[in-house]
Amino acid sequence: xxxxxxxxxxxxxxxxxxxxxxxxxxxxxxxxxxxxxxxxxxxxxxxxxxxxxxxxxxxxxxxxxxxxxxxxxxxxxxxxxxxxxxxxxxxxxxxxxxxxxxxxxxxxxxxxxxxxxxxxxxxxxxxxxxxxxxxxxxxxxxxxxxxxxxxxxxxxxxxx
Numbered sequence: 001x002x003x004x005x006x007x008x009x010x011x012x013x014x015x016x017x018x019x020x021x022x023x024x025x026x027x028x029x030x031x032x033x034x035x036x037x038x039x040x041x042x043x044x045x046x047x048x049x050x051x052x053x054x055x056x057x058x059x060x061x062x063x064x065x066x067x068x069x070x071x072x073x074x075x076x077x078x079x080x081x082x083x084x085x086x087x088x089x090x091x092x093x094x095x096x097x098x099x100x101x102x103x104x105x106x107x108x109x110x111x112x113x114x115x116x117x118x119x120x121x122x123x124x125x126x127x128x129x130x131x132x133x134x135x136x137x138x139x140x141x142x143x144x145x146x147x148x149x150x151x152x153x154x155x156x157x158x159x160x
Contacts, residue, residue, distance in 0.1 A: 019044050021037070022035070034052065036050065044159075046064045047062070051144065061113065062114060066110045068106045070104050075104075123147075125152075128142055
């Protein structure tokens with residue numbers, strides 16, 4: 001019984017860290033419907049994605065938001081003559097308070113995915129996020145390309 005309880009608690013803890021969402025799309029030419037789903041264990045910045053075409057073909061694989069990490073010290077010249085951070089100055093409130101020494105992640109808002117079907121066919125995708133700091137959970141839109149030359153327009157609503 002103790003082992004079952006431990007296993008159950010571990011499963012709950014792991015699932016609490018998982019974010020997921022869905023999207024829709026259509027293949028061109030032909031306007032065939034596509035259903036997307038994604039899941040992530042790091043807040044939506046990277047994870048796995050699946051695209052299911054109406055004809056039953058399913059593609060799956062990794063996705064990744066392009067980010068860069070900058071040392072907070074690299075911003076020191078920006079504060080010269082000003083209070084550290086952008087406190088009180090509209091539009092840049094996300095920088096206040098600013099840590100003395102740390103790293104800041106800069107989210108590009110661009111996501112790439114490389115998906116593959118069981119028969120080896122491939123689909124590559126690029127998306128633009130509506131809220132880059134929220135990862136895929138912030139919603140976005142973009143396009144995928146199949147090796148056959150067909151393309152897929154995709155839309156991801158923000159996750160709840």
